[in-house]
Amino acid sequence: MKKEKYALGVDIGGTNIKMGIVSDTGKIVFKTMLPTNRKGGPEEVLSQFKKGIKSILGEKKYKIKGIGIGAAGSVSSKKGTVSNPPNVPGWKVVNIVKIIKKEFNISVFIDNDANSAAIGEMLFGAGKKNNSFALITLGTGVGGGLIFDRKIFQGSTGAAGEIGHISIDHNGRKCNCGSRGCVEAYVGNHYLMKIVKDELADHKNSKILKLINNDTKLLTPIIINKAAKSGDKYAKQIIERVGYYVGSALSSVANLLEIDTFIIGGGVSAFGKPLTDSIKKTLRNNVLKVLKSRIKVSQAKLKNNAGMIGAASLVFYNLK
Numbered sequence: 001m002k003k004e005k006y007a008l009g010v011d012i013g014g015t016n017i018k019m020g021i022v023s024d025t026g027k028i029v030f031k032t033m034l035p036t037n038r039k040g041g042p043e044e045v046l047s048q049f050k051k052g053i054k055s056i057l058g059e060k061k062y063k064i065k066g067i068g069i070g071a072a073g074s075v076s077s078k079k080g081t082v083s084n085p086p087n088v089p090g091w092k093v094v095n096i097v098k099i100i101k102k103e104f105n106i107s108v109f110i111d112n113d114a115n116s117a118a119i120g121e122m123l124f125g126a127g128k129k130n131n132s133f134a135l136i137t138l139g140t141g142v143g144g145g146l147i148f149d150r151k152i153f154q155g156s157t158g159a160a161g162e163i164g165h166i167s168i169d170h171n172g173r174k175c176n177c178g179s180r181g182c183v184e185a186y187v188g189n190h191y192l193m194k195i196v197k198d199e200l201a202d203h204k205n206s207k208i209l210k211l212i213n214n215d216t217k218l219l220t221p222i223i224i225n226k227a228a229k230s231g232d233k234y235a236k237q238i239i240e241r242v243g244y245y246v247g248s249a250l251s252s253v254a255n256l257l258e259i260d261t262f263i264i265g266g267g268v269s270a271f272g273k274p275l276t277d278s279i280k281k282t283l284r285n286n287v288l289k290v291l292k293s294r295i296k297v298s299q300a301k302l303k304n305n306a307g308m309i310g311a312a313s314l315v316f317y318n319l320k
Contacts, residue, residue, distance in 0.1 A: 005024040007021070007065050008053065008068070008315075009308040009312030009313070010052075010053070011070050012072070017034055017045075017052055018032075019052050020032075020305075020309070020312065021059060021312075022312035026123065026124030026309055028309065029062060030062065032052060032056055038088045038089060041090040045091070046099065053103075053104060064106070066318075066319060068108075070113040070314075071110060072113050074158075075110060075115075077109065077115075080110055081096070111152070111154075112145075113137075114161060117145060117302065117306045118133075119145070119147075120302050120312075120313040121263055121302060121306075123317065125306075125309075126298050131149050132261065134147070134163065134257075134261070135263045135264075135265060136265070137300075138187060138189075140188060140189045141188050142164025143266075146257070163249055165182045165184060166183055167179060167182055168186070168248045168249055173185040187245050192238075193219050196208070203234040206227065208227045242275060243275045243278020243282060250279065250282075251283050254291055254295070260294040262279070269300060276297045283295045
């Protein structure tokens with residue numbers, strides 16, 4: 001019987017740092033969480049980071065092969081640096097890999113959180129049987145990871161796969177990145193909630209308003225999904241429209257790279273089948289003829305554990 005191997009996966013979030021020991025079968029066997037303490041700046045975040053790792057490495061029952069780290073912001077897996085993560089103020093460029101290697105004398109790997117999630121889905125999730133696919137993560141922002149022939153495509157600096165910044169309308173909505181019409185400016189959680197709040201004035205009979213007692217501060221994708229499932233026409237339109245925007249961006253990916261398989265992750269993906277159906281329909285309407293019959297769209301399987309499992313996957317991927 002094959003002996004399991006283990007890796008420590010670390011998911012750096014704006015509120016919490018999630019850490020888990022993950023087996024090479026994709027199972028989380030131990031996990032913990034501690035506050036990021038981001039207001040203390042990078043020094044405090046790194047202090048929390050080290051504290052959590054020290055605690056989890058004390059689980060002597062599991063011999064850990066290495067540490068994988070998934071982070072938001074601009075990440076260079078080659079240099080081991082994270083630059084200007086959006087969820088940690090005051091953080092410019094920090095070489096996390098160098099710091100953690102020196103502290104714990106263990107193999108350390110880092111990548112963008114969406115790339116990590118893509119590798120996780122390739123090894124343990126919805127992409128296990130696919131040689132090539134694109135993962136798009138729909139959350140606060142919109143991220144992406146590109147897998148070609150079972151390898152992550154990172155580009156020359158590690159910034160490849162920014163599907164969220166494909167423009168679907170060059171005269172469209174302003175995105176925080178400085179461009180206009182980025183798909184993120186339509187379906188990123190912050191942008192999407194603002195759009196819906198503005199539109200609710202014209203949909204006073206929507207069940208969405210009843211579910212939030214007319215308090216738009218309580219609006220979330222979960223509420224929209226509940227309203228849609230109960231038959232609310234406007235809520236269904238929102239989900240279908242999100243699928244149209246996402247499908248429009250992904251059709252550019254498909255036509256450019258001849259990728260025909262797409263995996264949808266992140267919190268907004270909880271819209272489920274109505275969302276994936278809308279994405280698939282839009283893709284098939286907009287891709288080249290040779291791709292139309294081959295298009296496949298599915299939900300990511302790692303769900304809420306994508307951060308930890310994806311980060312740990314970096315170890316198995318790089319030490320294979």
